[in-house]
Amino acid sequence: MEGEERKIYDVIIIGGGPAGLTAGLYTARSRLKTLLIEIGLLGGQMTTTEVIENYPGFPQGITGDELSRLMEEQAKRFGLEAVSQEAVEVKIDGDRKVIQANGTTYHCKALIICTGNEWRKLGVPGEKEFTGKGVSYCATCDGAFFQDSQIVVVGGGDSALTEALYLTKFAKELTIIHRRDALRGTKIYQERVFENPKIKLLWNSVVQEIKGDSVVRSVVVKNVKTGEISDLPIEGVFLFVGLLPRTQFLKELIHLDEAGYIITDENGETSVKGIFAAGDCRKKLLRQVATAIGDGATAAFAAEKYLQEG
Numbered sequence: 001m002e003g004e005e006r007k008i009y010d011v012i013i014i015g016g017g018p019a020g021l022t023a024g025l026y027t028a029r030s031r032l033k034t035l036l037i038e039i040g041l042l043g044g045q046m047t048t049t050e051v052i053e054n055y056p057g058f059p060q061g062i063t064g065d066e067l068s069r070l071m072e073e074q075a076k077r078f079g080l081e082a083v084s085q086e087a088v089e090v091k092i093d094g095d096r097k098v099i100q101a102n103g104t105t106y107h108c109k110a111l112i113i114c115t116g117n118e119w120r121k122l123g124v125p126g127e128k129e130f131t132g133k134g135v136s137y138c139a140t141c142d143g144a145f146f147q148d149s150q151i152v153v154v155g156g157g158d159s160a161l162t163e164a165l166y167l168t169k170f171a172k173e174l175t176i177i178h179r180r181d182a183l184r185g186t187k188i189y190q191e192r193v194f195e196n197p198k199i200k201l202l203w204n205s206v207v208q209e210i211k212g213d214s215v216v217r218s219v220v221v222k223n224v225k226t227g228e229i230s231d232l233p234i235e236g237v238f239l240f241v242g243l244l245p246r247t248q249f250l251k252e253l254i255h256l257d258e259a260g261y262i263i264t265d266e267n268g269e270t271s272v273k274g275i276f277a278a279g280d281c282r283k284k285l286l287r288q289v290a291t292a293i294g295d296g297a298t299a300a301f302a303a304e305k306y307l308q309e310g
Contacts, residue, residue, distance in 0.1 A: 007104065007105060007106045007107060008106075008107045008108070009033045009034060009106065009107070009108045009109075010027070010032040010034065010108065010109055010110065010307060011023075011027045011032050011033070011034045011035075011108055011109070011111070011112065011300075011303055011307075012035050012036075012037065012097070012099055012106055012108040012110075012111050012112070013027075013034065013035070013036045013037070013111075013112045013114055014037050014038075014087045014090075014111070014112070014113050014114065014115055015036075015037075015038060015113065015114030015115040015116055015246075015279065015281070016036050016037075016038030016040075016041075016042040016043065016044060016082065016114070017043065017044025017045060017046060017114060017116045017279055017280070017292060018043070018044065018046060018067075018071065018279065018289045018292040018293050018296065019114040019278040019279025019280070019292040019293065019295050019296035019299075020036055020038065020044070020112070020114035020278070020279070020296065021036075021042060021043070021068075021071040021072060021074075021075050021080075021296070022071070022278075022292070022293045022295075022296030022297050022300070023112045023114060023278055023296040023297070023299055023300040023303075024036045024075045024080040024082075024296075024300075025071075025074055025075040025078060025080065025296075025300075026296070026300035026301060026304075027080075027112075027300045027303065027304065028075060028078040028079045028080040029078045030300075030304050031079075032303075032304065034080055034081065035081045035082070035083065035106060035108070036075075036080055036081065036082040036083075037082075037085055037086075037087050037099065037101050038082060038083075038084065038085075039084060039085060039086040041068070042068060042071075042072045042082060043064065043065070043067070043068020043069070043072065044068075045064075045116060045117070046064035046065075046067055046068045046289060047064055047068045048064065048138045048141055049063075049064030049140065049162075050063060050064065050139075050140050050162075050166050051063055052067060052289055054288065054289075054290070055067065055289050055290055056290065064140075067289070083101070083104075085101040085102040087099050087100070087101045087115075087249065088100050088101065088102075088249055089249060090111065090249065090250060090253055090275075092253075092272065093107075095109065095273075095274065095310060096108070096109060097110075097111040097274065097275065099111070109274060109306075109307055109310065110275075110276070110303040110304075110306055110307055111274065111275045111276070112268075112275075112276045112277070112278060112296075112300065112303055113247075113250065113262060113270075113275065113281060114278050114279045114281065114292075114296065115245070115246040115247060115279075115281045116245075116246055116279055116280045116281055117243035117244060117245055117246065117280045117287070118243065118244055118246055119137040119239065119240065119241075119242075119243060119244075120241050120242040120243060120244050121239075122154065122207060122239050122241055124207055124208060124209055124210060125208075125209045125210070126209050126210030126211055126212070127210055127239075129210075130210050130212055130215070130216045130237075133214065133215045133216060134210075134212060134215045134216025134235060134236050134237060135210060135216060135236075135237045136236065136237070136238050136239070137238070137239055137240070139163035139164075139166045139167050139238055140166065142236075142238075143166060143167050143169065143171075144170060145236075146167070146170050146235060146236045147170050148170075148171070148172045149170070149171050149172060149234075149235040149236055150171065150174075150175075150233070150234045150235055150236075151167060151171045151173075151174050151175075151234055151235060151236035151237070152174070152175045152176070152202075152207075152219060152232065152234050152236070152237055152238070153167065153175070153176045153177070153238045153240065154176075154177045154178075154207055154237065154238070154239050154240065154241055155176075155178065155240035155241045155242075156176070156178035156179075156180060156182075156183045156184045156185060157183075157185050157240065157242075158184075158185045158186055158189060160176065160178075160185065160240040160241075161176075161183065161185040161186075161189035161190065161193050162185075162189055163238060163240055164176055164193060164199060164238075165189070165192055165193065165196065165199075167238065168196055168198040168199060171198065171236075172198070173198060174198055174199050174200070175199075175200045175201070175202050175232070175234075176201050176202065177202045177205050177207060177219075177221060178201065178202070178204075178205065179204065179205065179206050180204065181203045181204050204223055204224050205221050205222065205223050205224065206221070206222055206224055207219050207220070207221055207237070208221065208222050208229070210237055211231075215235070216234065216235060216237055217233065217234075217235075218231050218232055218233045218234060219231075219232050219234060219237060220232075243280070243287075244259075244260060245260045245261050245262070245280070245281045246281060247261070247262055247281055248260070250262070253272065254270040254271050254272050254275060254277075255270065257283050261281065261282060261283040261284075262277040262281055263283050264276070264277050264282055264283070267299070267301075268282070268295060268302055269302055269306075273306070274303075274310075276299040276302055277295075277299065278292065278295035278296045278298070278299040278300075279295050279296065280292060282295060
């Protein structure tokens with residue numbers, strides 16, 4: 001059938017962040033019929049990053065939104081197709097991979113998984129109820145709603161620090177709550193945090209509950225060393241306590257590590273022939289735009305070799 005034929009591709013890429021867009025650029029340039037499936041905005045987490053300072057070639061940095069747009073434009077120029085759907089299941093049918101996405105069935109010979117990460121939930125009372133009502137996981141998305149407010153940022157890594165610095169554009173006062181007595185983030189971000197007069201730090205502390213009425217009004221904080229519990233009046237809670245790979249739908253299909261990251265060889269090939277992984281969903285040392293792009297290029301080239309040999 002003609003309609004079904006259009007759903008058969010040489011390569012399908014699931015996930016449209018920097019790894020997926022790079023993989024799509026490479027396979028499309030190699031004249032392989034390629035489809036990219038992404039439920040959100042192309043660019044992934046880049047689109048919610050205010051400035052990317054460490055991507056080579058942009059000495060003054062570049063906004064995540066602009067870098068996403070440029071990557072998308074470049075990949076599509078070479079013929080990459082993209083659909084806005086969520087891939088919910090992958091099955092193997094001989095040497096074909098069958099992907100179910102929002103009621104549509106796609107077939108391909110080579111599959112590249114680039115699904116990235118999502119923010120880990122804190123898992124405390126009030127978090128779910130107040131998401132979108134004072135609880136947020138994205139400073140660039142929601143920061144402007146907290147003009148002249150008192151807010152907290154939970155976490156101590158790069159994301160927590162860079163997002164906290166961005167939020168000082170809006171907030172009257174910001175408190176970083178961290179469970180340890182030292183930050184984990186890159187030294188340059190730590191320096192900027194310590195120098196910012198709007199930022200206070202609450203060490204050795206964890207959030208136990210988020211309270212409010214129609215919106216967030218306070219957080220219950222426990223000092224892990226003294227056991228002391230206090231109620232901190234605030235209007236916004238931004239949570240950056242780690243990431244989880246978006247790989248749940250692949251659990252029975254390919255080998256994952258204990259945290260859910262996809263195990264691959266150096267070429268991005270998974271435990272199943274013809275299925276590759278790239279970017280932040282892959283078990284690796286460093287998760288950055290630069291490494292995601294390298295992964296995407298490698299996985300695309302490996303997929304092309306696989307198709308040639310098949």
